[in-house]
Amino acid sequence: MAKVLYSATMSLDGFIAGAGGDMSWLGAFLGPNPVAEELVPQIGSIVVGRRTFGGDDPNKDTDKEGAFEGAWHGPQFVLTHKPPAGEPPPGTVFVTDLATAITAAKDAAGDKYVNILGADVARQALAAGLVDEILVFIAPVLLGDGTRLFTSPGGTNISLDRMSQSEAPLATGIWYSVIH
Numbered sequence: 001m002a003k004v005l006y007s008a009t010m011s012l013d014g015f016i017a018g019a020g021g022d023m024s025w026l027g028a029f030l031g032p033n034p035v036a037e038e039l040v041p042q043i044g045s046i047v048v049g050r051r052t053f054g055g056d057d058p059n060k061d062t063d064k065e066g067a068f069e070g071a072w073h074g075p076q077f078v079l080t081h082k083p084p085a086g087e088p089p090p091g092t093v094f095v096t097d098l099a100t101a102i103t104a105a106k107d108a109a110g111d112k113y114v115n116i117l118g119a120d121v122a123r124q125a126l127a128a129g130l131v132d133e134i135l136v137f138i139a140p141v142l143l144g145d146g147t148r149l150f151t152s153p154g155g156t157n158i159s160l161d162r163m164s165q166s167e168a169p170l171a172t173g174i175w176y177s178v179i180h
Contacts, residue, residue, distance in 0.1 A: 002114050004047075004116065004131050006116040007039070007115055007116075007134070007135040007136070008117070008122075008149055009026060009136075009171060011025070011138075011139055011141045012139070013142045013143060013144065014148050016119055016146070016148070017147040018146040019145040021146075022146070025141060025143060028139075028170075029137075029139040029140075029141070032169060033170065035135075035137075035173045035175075039113075039115075040072050042113050043074065043114075043115045044108060044109025044111075045074055045077065045106075045114050046072070046075070046076040046077070046105070046114070046115050047079060047114055047116050048078050048116070048118050048121065049079055049080075049120050052117050052118035074108075075105070077094075077101045077104055078092060078094050079095055079098060079118075079124075080094055083095075098125060099128075119150065123150060123151065123152065127152070131178050133163070133177050134176045134178065136149065136173070136174050137168075138172045138174070158179075159178075159179040160176035160177065161177045162174060
């Protein structure tokens with residue numbers, strides 16, 4: 001059965017996107033990373049927020065454009081309140097509610113991971129108790145503003161158990177399981 005994973009690279013001060021959704025900062029921290037490289041074939045589907053789906057890609061118009069520097073290809077479920085008119089890109093399904101997106105993504109993933117991309121989708125999935133694991137790569141940079149890895153107005157307490165920690169030349173990875 002598929003597990004749900006929230007993975008992201010964040011700045012040391014906790015941002016996964018810079019001000020205005022800018023992702024250009026990330027390019028300096030992409031590179032050899034065995035944990036990320038080993039993760040890609042373990043992903044069976046992606047659930048992504050609409051802003052992330054249509055947002056800034058630091059590899060736009062290159063052969064590394066797309067999720068995981070263009071290394072991942074497969075079904076993606078885009079969570080949105082307003083699905084666009086017309087035919088979606090191949091392998092893409094627009095979904096209007098989280099439970100449907102996660103269920104469809106799990107079915108598509110088989111025994112691999114459903115990977116969540118996007119802070120708001122991750123926040124919703126964590127609040128609903130749908131996330132099994134979190135993988136964060138910490139980049140040695142301070143952005144000062146942008147989209148936080150996780151935010152919950154009024155605060156919350158989600159307990160985590162560290163599964164592993166890794167070092168790569170450009171980022172430190174910490175992998176947690178979510179304690180339900």
